[in-house]
Amino acid sequence: MSAVSNAAARARTALQNRIATRYHLRGEIDHIDATADATQIAQQLSTREFPWGFTQSLSFALFRTYASPSIGNLLYDTKQFTEHTQKRYDDTVLLLDAPIEHGFDSTEGRAGVRRINQMHAMYDISNEDMLYVLSTFVVCPVEWINAYEWRKLTRHEIVGLTNHYRSLGKHMAIKDIPQTYEEFKQYYDSYENAHFAYSAQALAVADATLDLLGTFMPYRLLPRPVVRRMSFALMDDRLLNAYGYPKPTGVERVLVRGGLKARGLAIRFFSSPRTEPLFGRETKMVRGYPNGYRLEDLGTFTPGTGCPVPHAERTPSEDTHPAASNS
Template sequence: MTLGRLGSRRRYDNLREIRSLDPAREADRDRIVVLTSRHDFPWDYTQGTGIAFLRDYGIPSISRLLDHTRQFEDDGVKRYDDTLIFAEESVAEGVDSPRSRAGVRRLNQIHGHYDIPNDEFRYVLATTLVGPVRWIEQFGWRQLDPNELAALSSFTTRFGTLMGIKDLPTTYAGYSDLLDDYEREHFAFDPANRRVTEATLRIARQTSPWPLKPVVRRLTIALMDEPLREALGMPRQPAWFVRLVHVSLKARARVLRFAPPRRTAFVPKPVSYPDGYSLRDVGPAKMIDELNARHRGEASADVSARESA
């Protein structure tokens, strides 16, 4: 890609920095992830992650567990916001930072309440990478650079390793193949798929700007590929409507080529925490007291260990 050829030359300032960095170095990797997900593609990354979120529901064993917990039915907006928070905690200061590791510990404590097999963890992690990348490939204002794919993949693998997930790929191609192979084998309709999807679409309506609220459900379905739509049991949308949605997003991308680069990182603002949050607030409401009690116990053990050293 020739920088500046299809838009403002300043628009590619972040890409120039990305190309000057080495994704094999931890600090450079984390910087690339911030530049890509929080500067050049914040909205696209969020939308791609949202569609990726829905892919999980095409796996009946995953959707049945989510349906059983009723987190999306009873407290869906907080459940969505907590997911954004875990992502932000891992990105803000680097995936190996104390802040990120604290977020991972909290996430692992929540997951520890459920019997989730490693292959499902691997698949869900793959969706968080492949979903945003494929969205940007289709609707982004520029294509991703190889340095970005390498950094995002390395970041994802490191995050998964900290979660204790085994046998992870190390390249984007590996994650893409993992996702496609798993879906070919496991995508299938189940009533739980539809229930969790409809609950999530209600969350999308609640959190969308008011002009989009009446159509957000149809818009989301129009962005689903056919295997996903069928696995979730969602109604087929008219071809003209699907085309209109896709054309509109691609028109947006063309316009964005002429926008100035974002100079400050985009930080999601979870609506469930208007006054800010701490990790003590994050997690299913029915687990909060137990999670915080466990945190106090671990902190006391750490203090005792340091004092005796």
């Protein structure tokens, strides 16, 4: 009996040590300044603590934006998201990852943001739409990680992430950027309630994105209709209604969401923490540049003759998309 008790005690100690090791990076992040070094917090969370979760959540964030016709229709008209889906995915990941990896003040960080601004300047995009896209980068990772990852984010980490994306918004010359996560969430909800609507063009962009998802591991091992149903099970009714997608059954939601939660628990108890960062350029889903790339060459360079989507005439003061002077 004593031997059994000793074995159980050793097992409990081993488990406690493993859990303490898993939470070590959280302790390090707690000592990073969430204002002055916000990008460092974003880097640690996205490349070491939750690399898979961040990749999924930011992909889902961009997917949500298509449900606003002013955004989805524009992306459809550029043809980039329907005819060159893998390249657009790769370029988006690499450009957004440059300041995460190198910082906004680095040569690479400035080049990434400059390229984003140059592309946006080709089209007539409202500040309202730009701010909504930015809000998805803030809200979707927090909601995804808190729902499915092996631990929830601390308040300190949420503040750091929010401040990182506030910096991105400033470098993109976006106006009226919210100050806090809660303000971003309020804007995110109010925008979606006001603007989400069905659009055949936006649906085509969404379908192309889901088709690309089916080519990634482990989804490529499953039939494409199954991957779509799994995707629907992760969507809220507001998003499903905007795309006209069928609502999943309760069983589908439980199985898919429960599977993600089970993955998080398995990582918490059985997986060792990542010691080296995994940057976006190193992920297996970025496949279009086996021989390397230059940030200056990413994205689109189609000669602009005006935005392909008609908008109401705007005053010069509403033009919010020149390259930021400090980028």
